[in-house]
Amino acid sequence: MIGVKASRNGPQISHLLFSYDCIPFGEANVNGVETFRTILTEYESCSGQRVNYDKFIVFYSSNTSKRDRRTISGILRVRYSNDPESYSGLPNMVGRNKKLSFQILKDRFRQMIENWSVRYLSQGGKKVFIKVVLQAIPTYSMACFLLPKFLYGKLESIMAKFWWQKRYGKKGIHRCGWDQLCELKENGVLGFKSLPKFNVALLAKQGWCILYYPNLLLV
Incomplete structure (x- = not known):
């Protein structure tokens, strides 16, 4: 399979693995999809696992014709979408779904608080809940993006x-x-995390990896 490049001089990426999920990349033509099907068939026979095509979604680049999209999706017997959707609450295409991603973060905060089991917490229980649950929700987002000031204020x-x-x-x-x-x-205060400072610290960790590990795929 021919992968995709994130930059002109970067390596070709054939697939990305996220915990239990896999995002493979390939050419949008009949030869490419037949190769892909062969790979999946061999994987099933070797691992004893079966691919769940009901959860399979194909995304095409903007220069893929509608005819090719229908043909390829018909061969694979899977659905396709023009919307890259999101993964772990983050948009795959930042510019298009950024506002939606921010709304998801706020909604998750509210949903956690609206849960009946946290309605009658003591003040000490609230402290633990804020530190362990609420302030952990945006950690993945803040490790990837510098969130806007208005979102910090809302959260x-x-x-x-x-x-x-x-x-x-x-x-x-x-x-x-x-x-x-x-x-x-140490100053006699509660010591909640400052989201803006925590965001910068997480991004600084990514910057440190880029400086000291120049061969990472991230770089």
Whole structure:
């Protein structure tokens, strides 16, 4: 199979693996799809596993004709889409689905808080819930993108409202700003993560990998 290049001088990428998922790349023609089917057949016979074609989606480049799309999808007997969708809450094409991805993050925060099991947490339980659950939700996104300031404000507003409310559905008095709650525990404060600083730290880790491991596929 002929892979795809992310840059002119970069390597050809035939596939990407994400935990239990696989994204293969190939040419949008009959020869390419027949080769792909042969690979899948051999994989099934060697591993004893079977590919679930109901979850299979094909994405085509913009210069692939509609006729070729229908032909290839018919051979594979899978559906195809013009929308790259998202993976782990992140858009595969940033420019098109960026706003949708941001909305997904906010919705996940609210859904977690709306869960009946967290409605009656003590203040100590809320502290653990914010640190372990809520502030862990955007970690994957922040390791890939520098999130906009307005999104930090939305997420921190949701956490602050949850922290200060007296009981479920009742607003509480915000006795100090969220930035103050993010100060170090050594200073006698709660030590919540500052999302903007945490975002920069995660991206700095990616930058460190690029500087010291120039042969990584990421580079």
